[in-house]
Amino acid sequence: AQKITQTQPGMFVQEKEAVTLDCTYDTSDPSYGLFWYKQPSSGEMIFLIYQGSYDQQNATEGRYSLNFQKARKSANLVISASQLGDSAMYFCAMREGGTSGSRLTFGEGTQLTVNP
Amino acid sequence: EPEVTQTPSHQVTQMGQEVILRCVPISNHLYFYWYRQILGQKVEFLVSFYNNEISEKSEIFDDQFSVERPDGSNFTLKIRSTKLEDSAMYFCASTPQGVLNEQYFGPGTRLTVT
Numbered sequence: 001a002q003k004i005t006q007t008q009p010g011m012f013v014q015e016k017e018a019v020t021l022d023c024t025y026d027t028s029d030p031s032y033g034l035f036w037y038k039q040p041s042s043g044e045m046i047f048l049i050y051q052g053s054y055d056q057q058n059a060t061e062g063r064y065s066l067n068f069q070k071a072r073k074s075a076n077l078v079i080s081a082s083q084l085g086d087s088a089m090y091f092c093a094m095r096e097g098g099t100s101g102s103r104l105t106f107g108e109g110t111q112l113t114v115n116p
Numbered sequence: 117e118p119e120v121t122q123t124p125s126h127q128v129t130q131m132g133q134e135v136i137l138r139c140v141p142i143s144n145h146l147y148f149y150w151y152r153q154i155l156g157q158k159v160e161f162l163v164s165f166y167n168n169e170i171s172e173k174s175e176i177f178d179d180q181f182s183v184e185r186p187d188g189s190n191f192t193l194k195i196r197s198t199k200l201e202d203s204a205m206y207f208c209a210s211t212p213q214g215v216l217n218e219q220y221f222g223p224g225t226r227l228t229v230t
Contacts, residue, residue: 035218043205045159102164108158
């Protein structure tokens, strides 16, 4: 079974509007972390936001917020006030276990296009 | 801000040749990783390294792959006899010891096997 599922291969949004990128995960480990990375066409992996399984509040980083619904095992990324520079591939990832040494497992990604 | 660096940015090699991809993790980090991304696909874990030994490896990381930390700064991935299907972007990442920190990724090395 897929550990990370991103059901939207592609998403389009108008500049200045908000967009939600979906991510569901599957784990039986009570301790895990959820991450979102941005990959522009240049190829690098840019960390955006992190949510721990024990965090009580949803994570926020500037225009990025993570809608964490633990019971539904979802960790959707919300980008507010989209900018043209937000056009990129977005990957959801999970690390299981209580140590920082564990591997990241990535989803298939969502290609976001921001239209002017 | 400290960052992970990787060299070369692009490597072209012939099938059957050995390649070494190099990474310099962030200096106070303790865990090191290699991931690969075949063009148009998701990022896949290859191997993690801690305390001078492999701590975890995936099924992709077979006998043709090896990793080494030859000195206090470099972290290398060697592919002994490259195949066409090894063509991919290879990312190095590192993380400090702590509770569920992010993994800091390098810019990647694009490997093309012809």
